[in-house]
Amino acid sequence: MNYINNKIELEKNGYSVLADLYSDSEVSQILDCIENNEQSGNSFMKTKDLFAIRQLIKNVPDLTSLLFNKKLIELLSDLSESQYFLTKAIYFDKPSESNWFVAYHQDLSISVDRKADLENYSNWTFKKGQYGVQPPIEILKDTITIRIHLDKTDKNNGALKVIPKSHLNGIVRVDTKDWNIENEFVCEVEKGGAMLMKPLTLHASNRTINGKKRRVIHLEFNKHNLTEPLAWLEHYGIKTST
Structure with missing residues (x-):
């Protein structure tokens, strides 16, 4: 397979869609x-509208060989010549009866191992036992x-709208509507x-109306070390062959 066209589209438009990354058998596994x-534990969140597992690789380590x-x-090799690593892995299950929707936003927060007073790191949060910050x-x-x-x-x-x-x-102030919904x-x-997707791409999702599930594994990759003493909360290297 060659994913160079997906790389070009990702850089140009901020997103790209591809099929057949996993077979039906692999999805079932x-x-x-x-x-x-x-x-159980802080990394698991369950409501009538959403089930999620944060720090997915840490909590379900057997997934590593199935995902990669x-x-x-x-x-990943086609997307960048740089040495990227996994910095976030979350499982989302949007149940068929869910009425949950998300308004337009950018993904501006990363998960880190501690809080530190550093220049250009702002908007700190602490949720479910982990720190988030805008880097x-x-x-x-x-x-x-x-x-x-x-x-x-x-x-x-x-499905995500972008x-x-x-x-x-x-970084766009969403409340200014300095963007065109017609696009x-x-x-x-x-x-x-x-x-x-690029995290700075404005994206949103509607409620489920057809009674079908939407289960997604959300992975984020980066190539940068953070300013000391900060470190990524999740940091998993990527092997180059199966």
Whole structure:
């Protein structure tokens, strides 16, 4: 496989969609691995509208070999010549009866191991036992998000909507509406496919209205070390072959 066109589209538009990253069998193995794992502790969140697992690799380590198949490794290799590593892994299950929606926003926070008073690190949070912070913009610009879809996802069950090229405008104050909703694009993804995204791309999702699930594994990759004494809360190297 060659993913150079996806790289070009990601850099130009702030997103790209691809199919067949995982076979139906691989998707089933991933779901079985998650469902058979003990689900307790701060990293697990469950409501009627959402089930999520934060620090997914730490909490479900057997997923590593299933997620990093040959195609994902080739994709990461094609996306960048730099040595990227995994900095965030979350599992989202948007149940079929969910009425949960997310308004337009950018992903401006990273997860770190501690709090420190540092220049260009702002908007600190502390949720579910972990620190979040908005890092220097260069780190956000160089983040690559890969959303692995474990169900077919379209506009009726919460596919992400994006504003193409909005990542080129830096950090946007969403309340100013300094962007054009008419350019909105719905990223429909097949089961086993993936959506690539820049975190500065404005994105949103609607409520589920067709009674179908939307299970997604959200992975973020970066190549930068943080300003000491900060370190990424999650930091997993990527092997170069399966």
